[in-house]
Amino acid sequence: MTAATTVPAGSLTQEEPRARFVDLLAAEWLKMWSLRSTPWLYAITALAVIAFNAGTAYDHYKYWYQYNEESRTDFVANGIPLVDAFTMNSAMVLVLAVAAIGAVSVTGEYGTGLIRTTFTAVPARRSVMAAKVVVLASAATVFGALVAAASFASAQAILSGRNASVSLGHPGALRVVVASALLAPVAALAGLAIGTLIRHTGGSVVGCVVVLLLLPMVLSERRHLTAVLQHALPFSGWERLVSSQTQRSHDLFPWTAGGAWTVYALWALVAAVVTVLAVHRRDQ
Template sequence: MAARAVVLAAVTTVFGVLVAAASFASTRAILSGRGASVSLGDPGVLQVLAASALLAPVAALAGLALGTVIRHTGASIVACVVVLLLLPMVPSDRRHLTAVLRHTLPFSAWDRLTAGALPQPPPELYPWSEAGAWTVYALWALVAGAVAVCAVHRRDQ
């Protein structure tokens, strides 16, 4: 299972890089046709590309962990959609506890990393750092990989 997790992370990282690069190229073409221009040297562009590319392996490893724990395809897909897409919409940033909970989710980390590239990011009641968002990415990937390996190891013994 550890080898599967490594291969999954590698393949989805390449996929994420390709999708982020294609998205950047198409966005650049659209903007240049309208008189606006964006280049790799602009502030925050590389961070947005890296955050977007690395969201794919984080989500894939989370899906792998949920799949190994649940062991049912349909339920695993539903759980993955709920955890990665729907759960970040539930907690608000108006209270400290819910803001902290929201800050621990990968989609919120991606949102934080990409919002930093905006000319003026929207103000938050409980702001958090870009380093904290990168930490969320790393912890989700590491914990998901560990859960997948431990679930299979424990179940197969």
């Protein structure tokens, strides 16, 4: 006869494996697209942005012969086809909508209490928020690229009827498309960071409007300090990248395109860091 040994009940249960980062990415992807408002907001924003740009190009097409000969001759030289490719109104719509998507992607979880379930299932909060950053930035980058390319193509197709269009190889054209495309992920990450800090949908959207749209308008370029502060904002960086040499000739405090790209990079990086670190020791 062999003696029976009693095995403690606790030793029979295996410890749950830690969630892999790829699993967190998949979960955040499902959570983002499970919100009905997300695809609708992306679609409406895309239509609004393309419509603003196409409408401006069509206005130039329709009233082409009402301009004087000099204006028609210098239309391309003054960079107007590139202005029509992505107007300021369309950029404001893009920034507001995509920043709101970024904010709601985290405030929606706080509002429904889903964030508590998420952090209970995955105690590594930083990893969860890092996955959210990657998913949002990837989706916003693809969205921005598609919208910028469609806006450029539609505007130039309309202007081609007056022989006033430019190709992507035209000086400054590629920079306008890339800067407009990357404005989307920068705004989305900024909205995500603001939403993580405020954790309330209404307050986060107001914060996005104030930081991303109102501050560039309030700060003046007539003083060096306020000009520097204005140049440090992403919307001002976009304006610098899409403006032509003729439009910048009257700037009191000019700055370089490299500085504008640096503003883009720093805003995206700081927003990602704030999003990841803000939830580490904070109550849900």
